[in-house]
Amino acid sequence: MKVGIIGATGYGGLELIRFLHQHKEVESLQLFSSSEAGESFSAKYPHLEGLYDAPMEAIDEAAITKLDVVFASTPAGVTSKLLPSLVNKGTKLIDLSGDFRLQDRALYEEWYGKEAAPADTLSQSVYGLTEWNADAVKDAALVANPGCYPTAVLLSLLPLIKHRLIDPSFLVIDAKSGVSGAGNKPSQGTHFSETNENFSIYKVNKHQHIPEIEQAISMFAGADVSITFNTHLVPMTRGILATSYAQVMPGVTQAQLVACLHETYANDPFVRVVTEAGAIGTNRVKGSNFCDVFVQLDERTGRATIVGVIDNLVKGAAGQAIQNMNVQCGFAQTTGLHVVPLFI
Amino acid sequence: MKVGIIGATGYGGLELIRFLHQHKEVESLQLFSSSEAGESFSAKYPHLEGLYDAPMEAIDEAAITKLDVVFASTPAGVTSKLLPSLVNKGTKLIDLSGDFRLQDRALYEEWYGKEAAPADTLSQSVYGLTEWNADAVKDAALVANPGCYPTAVLLSLLPLIKHRLIDPSFLVIDAKSGVSGAGNKPSQGTHFSETNENFSIYKVNKHQHIPEIEQAISMFAGADVSITFNTHLVPMTRGILATSYAQVMPGVTQAQLVACLHETYANDPFVRVVTEAGAIGTNRVKGSNFCDVFVQLDERTGRATIVGVIDNLVKGAAGQAIQNMNVQCGFAQTTGLHVVPLFI
Amino acid sequence: MKVGIIGATGYGGLELIRFLHQHKEVESLQLFSSSEAGESFSAKYPHLEGLYDAPMEAIDEAAITKLDVVFASTPAGVTSKLLPSLVNKGTKLIDLSGDFRLQDRALYEEWYGKEAAPADTLSQSVYGLTEWNADAVKDAALVANPGCYPTAVLLSLLPLIKHRLIDPSFLVIDAKSGVSGAGNKPSQGTHFSETNENFSIYKVNKHQHIPEIEQAISMFAGADVSITFNTHLVPMTRGILATSYAQVMPGVTQAQLVACLHETYANDPFVRVVTEAGAIGTNRVKGSNFCDVFVQLDERTGRATIVGVIDNLVKGAAGQAIQNMNVQCGFAQTTGLHVVPLFI
Amino acid sequence: MKVGIIGATGYGGLELIRFLHQHKEVESLQLFSSSEAGESFSAKYPHLEGLYDAPMEAIDEAAITKLDVVFASTPAGVTSKLLPSLVNKGTKLIDLSGDFRLQDRALYEEWYGKEAAPADTLSQSVYGLTEWNADAVKDAALVANPGCYPTAVLLSLLPLIKHRLIDPSFLVIDAKSGVSGAGNKPSQGTHFSETNENFSIYKVNKHQHIPEIEQAISMFAGADVSITFNTHLVPMTRGILATSYAQVMPGVTQAQLVACLHETYANDPFVRVVTEAGAIGTNRVKGSNFCDVFVQLDERTGRATIVGVIDNLVKGAAGQAIQNMNVQCGFAQTTGLHVVPLFI
Structure with missing residues (x-):
């Protein structure tokens, strides 16, 4: 070709x-x-x-x-x-x-x-x-x-929303990205001495990936949602980790959440369901096309923490x-x- | 002395x-x-x-x-x-x-x-x-x-909860810390080659600062809450940035949220209310006892993003x-x- | 296989x-x-x-x-x-x-x-x-x-010594390595908070790669030398850059030095002769088996600066x-x- | 004032x-x-x-x-x-x-x-x-x-040259600096994604601090020298470490070298003579006005390794x-x- x-x-x-x-x-x-x-x-x-x-x-x-x-x-x-x-x-x-x-x-x-x-x-x-x-x-x-953030967010959230395991009415998505997502053009915001050793939030509630994520949730999971989505800059070059939060539907268990992810991606070579929190991190996918997804129900609050991790330049x-x-x-x-x- | x-x-x-x-x-x-x-x-x-x-x-x-x-x-x-x-x-x-x-x-x-x-x-x-x-x-x-995370979280959230500007029933707190919070004892989780260029989540729903934050919200803001709180490791040495999310109470405006922070801390030399998102970042407080706080209402969703930033080793x-x-x-x-x- | x-x-x-x-x-x-x-x-x-x-x-x-x-x-x-x-x-x-x-x-x-x-x-x-x-x-x-340092040093120096373009009697080799060279076992010297944002020298005049380099110079370039060789730790994960210094032999020109490198490695797929100083850096070889080599004669002093760059975990x-x-x-x-x- | x-x-x-x-x-x-x-x-x-x-x-x-x-x-x-x-x-x-x-x-x-x-x-x-x-x-x-590099170089070298303990005829100075030395103006060479995880050499034999160092050696140590001086960029914000190499004069011992440094700076509050190689590193002076100096004679070669370390933004x-x-x-x-x- x-x-x-x-x-x-x-x-x-x-x-x-x-x-x-x-x-x-x-x-x-x-x-x-x-x-x-x-x-x-x-x-x-x-x-x-x-x-x-x-x-x-x-x-x-x-x-x-x-x-x-x-x-x-x-x-x-x-x-x-x-x-x-x-x-x-x-x-x-x-x-x-x-x-x-x-x-x-x-x-x-x-x-x-x-x-x-x-x-x-x-x-x-x-x-x-x-x-x-x-x-x-x-x-x-x-x-x-797809955009880099939407990829990490959607692959981790879509199965749980589609199967009505989490409540889509209050979805909070807190995303973090390495600096390469800002591209190769120098600016004050990507100047080494001011970016290194600095963790910051940017485009609060204004990131253009918000409508993309909402459109895809509607398209693939049949839910019309208004997400809360914020982005942060991590002093590293590659990687996105998106942490999402939602109430689970009544009676939903941790086992069901994990099973849903496993079943959804059983035949997908690039999505890995991680079951140990300690095994979640951007360096586990660095340079590869993998998306690692993770979910943990907090019994105390009835809310789930859902994580998606990618290399923003590869799977993203x-x-x-x-x-x-x-x-x-x-x-x-x-x-x-x-x-x-x-x-x- | x-x-x-x-x-x-x-x-x-x-x-x-x-x-x-x-x-x-x-x-x-x-x-x-x-x-x-x-x-x-x-x-x-x-x-x-x-x-x-x-x-x-x-x-x-x-x-x-x-x-x-x-x-x-x-x-x-x-x-x-x-x-x-x-x-x-x-x-x-x-x-x-x-x-x-x-x-x-x-x-x-x-x-x-x-x-x-x-x-x-x-x-x-x-x-x-x-x-x-x-x-x-x-x-x-x-x-x-106080603990490092609770300091960043409480200073940013307490005024808004106390004055009933945000709904404490669904509080999501997504916190991120530099590696120095893990102390000076070497371990695999703080080994340079595996920590550098890696952003990870840890102690999902299990951090011991959870009850400390809930106790202080009860004590100082009079609200009994069950927070969702997660912690992430940032590949940098110093700094904590905590991003919190809550629905605002009906009719509450951005101006009210900001005014509440300003009034609360009018006489406190170490808490600074930041009004530009671009001015929020851990390097703005590095090495100092400042805590920078920030709030932004998303009109689209009626939810507020609340940020607290400290040097974990100093104010924390x-x-x-x-x-x-x-x-x-x-x-x-x-x-x-x-x-x-x-x-x- | x-x-x-x-x-x-x-x-x-x-x-x-x-x-x-x-x-x-x-x-x-x-x-x-x-x-x-x-x-x-x-x-x-x-x-x-x-x-x-x-x-x-x-x-x-x-x-x-x-x-x-x-x-x-x-x-x-x-x-x-x-x-x-x-x-x-x-x-x-x-x-x-x-x-x-x-x-x-x-x-x-x-x-x-x-x-x-x-x-x-x-x-x-x-x-x-x-x-x-x-x-x-x-x-x-x-x-x-071969060892990681010897690979970067020898590939850059051997041609010039073998062809008697530089004087082997006073060879100074100042080498710098990313932290991954220290392996995966945690120690105080590789603890993130003390390694990050720190550049240090280690094993002064005592690195075990010294006799390996001397043996190879004798074996491949026919010169018995006593090198001065020091190693430094760079706060990054991968990469070695070795800067060597030697007096050039009388009459030797920059063109001859560069030509010697080009001729030596004309048929070697992994050694690249770089002619612009701005193009020398460990990220240019990161994750690959390349060794970039560079030489620059300082007309003012009659001394050459010779650089070899590798990914210590790959070519090294x-x-x-x-x-x-x-x-x-x-x-x-x-x-x-x-x-x-x-x-x- | x-x-x-x-x-x-x-x-x-x-x-x-x-x-x-x-x-x-x-x-x-x-x-x-x-x-x-x-x-x-x-x-x-x-x-x-x-x-x-x-x-x-x-x-x-x-x-x-x-x-x-x-x-x-x-x-x-x-x-x-x-x-x-x-x-x-x-x-x-x-x-x-x-x-x-x-x-x-x-x-x-x-x-x-x-x-x-x-x-x-x-x-x-x-x-x-x-x-x-x-x-x-x-x-x-x-x-x-003084310039940042000259400060680190001169404070470590001047005593030994002035007291004729090292031979000034072949002085090799290999210097490394954090990125803040390049100032606050964004450029490709200080763009985070290309600077982070990269160690590079720059201005080979052309740094404007060369004549400044030579002038000061002449002025304070009475020796007219042509130094070999190169500069490298370290992926960190602050700090300079300069490693210098010279033949010691016949009969000079390690004890004499160290004593010379100690005597020279006995009454200077900001110069510290470090005697353990493991205690040399830019983070030991970070944020302070200290210059740490170190010397080690290699008995095998008769050459001394001399190190000067500063925070480039403070003592530099x-x-x-x-x-x-x-x-x-x-x-x-x-x-x-x-x-x-x-x-x-």
Whole structure:
């Protein structure tokens, strides 16, 4: 297969390269950039010297539509304009930005503060939460790859909401992310001396992943919810851990909660149900496409603590995107992704 | 004043030394250790070379009761046995362990798994959450210095619960701490290579600070609550940030929430009400005795996000202990503590 | 191929698993442990849940000699006793400890403070600095995999010494390592709160890698040297950067130094000659088997700065060991190792 | 005393504030900024909320010359233009930039790539390496506060060179710094995700502190030297550790080396001679004005390893500047600086 990446210079792009490099079905990999076309990729990223030395190519429709699959890994607001004309030209498209995730254009414009993608293209896009939507992904011309936070939150919460084990009326989701989620552009908020040894909260009640999570809970678990969702910055590079809280439904036991997770993901190679709290941590999934999920009922209060853990750059971005490509192309989901987490 | 520290070799002890060293009312500082008596303090902690080279002293009742103030900074289960015979001998006692915080002995034994302190000594101990209990601290022979998490949680939540601005029936508290809270004893869970670049959850629903927080909410805000409280380990050394969630009472506005915090702490030098989310972070209080508090109402859901931030070793331990000493001794609360946070 | 790892629970073992898991010639992987036999591997290391759940096996000669290749990744002093009886039984052996690196038994005993391996086994061992000794490795029954520091130092220095471009009479080598080099056993020196945000020097002039480096310089570059070599601990998990200093020989130019490195490694897939100082850093090789080398002549002083950079756990341990296995077994050196560095 | 800081928004400025806040002789502190005049200081730096809320003042000669002491903490190239007209107007000046350190204007222009300060002002400036130049500092109208690296290097090397215990003809200095030395301006090279978990070398043989070190060795130790000096970036915020290497003179012993350091600094409160390698590390001086020095002779090679450790923002900048102010004003050197290192 011939594969391309638009916006390869971001961290999502780097991770796509890292995994596609080892993907046995990928024959060639072309890197596109709007602003840095012509520049050698390894001149920008010396860790790829000897691996990806060729110059980046300008974004060109003719070149792109010759490819089998194209990943778009650009900031929000770019692919809503770039991809519509590429849909249904025979090239499978996977968008890692937020532009095609929200089906409600008004909602996008409210939370992103940008113009939404055209309605007709939106209606053809499929939300690529692979474990929950593989059938639709299979035939999708355009996959909207989920956000990093929604992936960790939804994989841990959806089974329990869908099976009515927890009460969706008061869902509190407290999420924490490593700094790589902020991308590769320097700013005061990601300046080493002020980020290192600092734990902070950001975008209080305003994160654009809120409507994405609510839409997916409605879509996959049939519950219309208003979540409380906050995000924090952890002084580390990779990893998301989302801790959610909800009242369990009357009579629900710890065993039922755990069984629900086990049953839901019995055939999913990348979701692991962890039963020891001590085994939950971002380094257990680091560099891999795993999502570890955990639930613990507090008998004292009748509330459950539900945890989802991912590597934000892998299962939260590039890894899930390749998992979706595998589904679209009929490969095993694990092709190119069956790696051991780094741990240290 | 002549001051002593029992258990000086822990991190709480080190911070007591750091601040007492600069305290203008402290004339001498004696360091006691059960296991390391006779060893030079700076031989163990070379950063104190030239400052505290004298050998540590054995714990001796006669020596201790000659002092004006003694801080006990030992693990749980030690001071419950050590301090009872020292109470009311003329030496002011400040205990940084958890042994005298819970008035209910059964509760202590359930959550700590150790024998509780004698009831008569317990009844003389005063819970040293300075901003809320200074009058009682003033005359206390034995101050039970609050836990690190409870300090951050209570200072941010108490005003809002007391004034019935938030609904205490469903309180979710998601707390995060730097690794120094685990003390100075090496373990797999604090081994650098497995702690660095790892964010994890621990003691799910089982942290011994749960009953301490519930007791204080009852005591100071008159509400009997069952909190949901979880703790996470952040790959940094210092700092606690606790994010709490609750429904606000009908009609309550953001302005009321903020005003409540401002009014509560108008005369407290160490609590700062922060109104910009971007200004909340553990590095803003690092090395200082400040507690920064923040509240944000989400109009969409009617729930409030409430944040408390401290340096766990200062306001969460040594700093608050010295603040209590200042109150006990009639000094200004800021004596020896009026330092600028490090930030970087 | 059937492959085994003795001492799989160390960090070297974890990295062997990570790479062997993806090695297309490896059919089965058995994990041996002396102290933890019978325990599920993933119970100890939950990041491997679903991947390596089987119990570890006791170290058993009969079981081991049925394998094609066995890696020994145990502390110094263990394999010197364990491996002699396994040599020449048809199983290829690769030892990651220091026990078979020094051919001079007295030198081993002086620097390691342990009894050296038997002379006859030592004489059959081959020093596995792959780029410099592949011919000997090919036929070796027992490969002594190089130390982490020696790998970074030798790959950068050997070409310049061998070709007499730098003066070996005054070689200063200042090396820095991430904390994972200290292994997985907790100690005060690797306790997070005292290691984080601390840069320190250790084993001043006493590191056991000194004689290993000197032996290899003599063996591969024909120069008998007494190096000055010091090691420092960097508050990060992975990576070694070694900075060496030497006077260049009269008339030697920067171009000659760079050309020498380029020519030496023209056909070596894992050594990259970096020509921009800004492109040198441990994150450029993180998680990969690359060694980046760099040289810069200071015209002002006539001295060269020579840098070698590796991931200590990969090229400095498990990666190079697998590279040696590939050579022993006649596979391409890059088999199972052709991965893209993580960078972030 | 009335004190001012020009360029208060840099990290040097923040540390000046942190220490001057506690300095008993400082009655008022005015903060000046060229670009941010009028802005509230704590609006920019919320950790100072409640402490320094007043707006910054424009840089105004009349306002400045009313002060007793003014610190200039601006980037290189600014004070060379700003300070000349302020000299000898009755205000003591302490410049933390590099503009007045090099007496040779051509050397400044070569290494800094900027126009040098006027010769007549330069000739009035005194190099403020306090331990070695206090007599001159005492009467100085303008103190050129030393660079961070030179402070660590010179305090450790000068005694041994001056007393001819080491051979100055081949001095190798390998220095490592935390990231705060790069200042508060975001850049790719200080972006968290690319700086964290990365150890790198920078400005190979080109650091502008090279001529400063050489000038000081000539000035204070009477030796004209050409040093080899390289700098590395450590993924931590604070701290410099410089490791130097030199041949010792014939017959020199370890005891003589240590004695020389002890005798040199017998009366200096901020230099500590450390005799255990295990006690050397940047966290032992963190947040304090200490410089720890160490020397170890390697009998095997006849070479000495010499180490100097400081907090780059304190002894390497703001702390030493205040130490110089104390000398200029006739206060004890330790006034306002006698703090205990943070260690953790």
